[in-house]
Amino acid sequence: MSDFRAIVVSRDEEKRQSVALTRLGEADLMEGDVTVRVSHSTVNYKDGLAVTGKLPVVRRWPMVPGIDFVGEVIASADPAFAPGDSVILNGWGVGEVHLGGWAEVARVKGDWLIKRPDGLAPADCMAIGTAGYTAMLSLMALEAHGLAPADGPAVVTGAAGGVGSVAVMLLARAGWHVIATTGRPEEADYLKGLGAAEIVERAELSGPAKPLAKERWAAGVDSVGSTTLANVLAMTKAEGAIAACGNAGGMDLPSSVAPFILRGVSLLGINSVSVPRAKREAAWGRLAAEIDRGKLAAMTATVGLDDAIDTARAIADGKVRGRVVITVG
Structure with a gap:
């Protein structure tokens, strides 16, 4: 060699x-x-x-x-x-x-x-990459939890990033009303092009979290962690769930048990590092079938x-x- x-x-x-x-x-x-x-x-x-x-x-x-x-x-x-x-x-x-x-x-x-998988060129696979693969694992976890678009909106934090961008696209394609949060308001048109129905500035989720806040969404994909995730949990509807898959904002979680014991909210941990092969193949099979090539290119x-x-x-x-x-x- x-x-x-x-x-x-x-x-x-x-x-x-x-x-x-x-x-x-x-x-x-x-x-x-x-x-x-x-x-x-x-x-x-x-x-x-x-x-x-x-x-x-x-x-x-x-x-x-x-x-x-x-x-x-x-x-x-x-x-x-x-x-x-x-x-x-x-x-x-x-x-x-x-x-x-x-x-x-x-x-x-x-x-x-x-x-x-058939149907994905090598460059497409890396346009999806670990970020998109993680987004699909998050969607699969929400579905396995029994959540569906009829239950209410889905929030995506860090929406302009890699995981967030694909999560917005996949959730919107699956029929969810997607609320995208970002610290870059200039990316609003980009996110709406991927399927976001609403844009929320990151600052709304950056302050100290209350134990409970007004219910705003039934599901979500969070790649930020820390205070952002604590606020997201406090605003999740009863029996809702948030898939946590990143820590761009920090490893801590300054939350309380209130969302979990008073609303039955679930926090679903997403491991994209050491997933069994059958689950990896299932996720990539769905990506090959469900990804929007035009939006992926964009x-x-x-x-x-x-x-x-x-x-x-x-x-x-x-x-x-x-x-x-x-x-x-």
């Missing part, structure tokens, strides 16, 4: 972090039974944190960022995959403790992969590997709208 391009985050003896586009060889790859020629990856919020070091996402040094990728198998000791198979990876600590998708070659465990920008570092810094600063695909190989 010849050398290949990769972005590497490193740390020196004094724990000063640096990041650079460089070249790696086969000897640099980590353990795994499937080797993949990566065609596309994405810039996720977690990748932004890994590149900037704003939070301790990286737990193995040096590290190749990229928590997801799509590509073609070039070697496999796993009987589930053969050379030439097109595969997707989301999560499993890739880009955190295992070299990730911002490299032209990746070696991973076959258990972490699924085959790319929310997606594409950059090369050369521009991934700057884009990661921008997403960590909250300056990126929607999804960013990296053309890797």
Whole structure:
């Protein structure tokens, strides 16, 4: 195997972090039974944190960022995959403790992969990416809880971000009246184009949360956490549920038990990192069937590997709208 391009985050003896586009060889790859020629990856919020070091996402040094990728198998000791198979990876600590998708070659465990579903081109898969996959897992959790559009509106926090953008699209397509919250009011037209019926400024959910507040929605997808999620819970209708899938606003939850014991509200935790293969395949199968290709294209920008570092810094600063695909190989 010849050398290949990769972005590497490193740390020196004094724990000063640096990041650079460089070249790696086969000897640099980590353990795994499937080797993949990566065609596309994405810039996720977690990748932004890994590149900037704003939070301790990286737990193995040096590290190749990229928590997801799509590509073609070039070697496999796993009987589930053969050379030439097109595969997707989301999560499993890739880009955190295992070299990730911002490299032209990746070696991973076959258990972490699924085959790319029919109907989605490789670039489409990464336009959806872990963000869109997480949004679908959130929708599936709300449905499994028994909630439907007839129960009332659905709120989406951080709506202009990657998870939020796809969540708005999927919920609207499923028939929900979607209330999108964002700290970027200039993105109102963008969000309405994805299907949002109402736009709420983030400031309305940023103050200290009351134990209970006026009921406004029956369901929701929250990628912010902290005070925002506490306010969302306080405003959720009786027997409603919120799918929590992110912590862009913080890991804390300054809430009370009131929504849970006085209204029967449920908080549904969404794990997109280590999901059983059958559930991953179900989520991606639904994405292939339900995603609106036109709206997906409207929310997606594409950059090369050369521009991934700057884009990661921008997403960590909250300056990126929607999804960013990296053309890797």
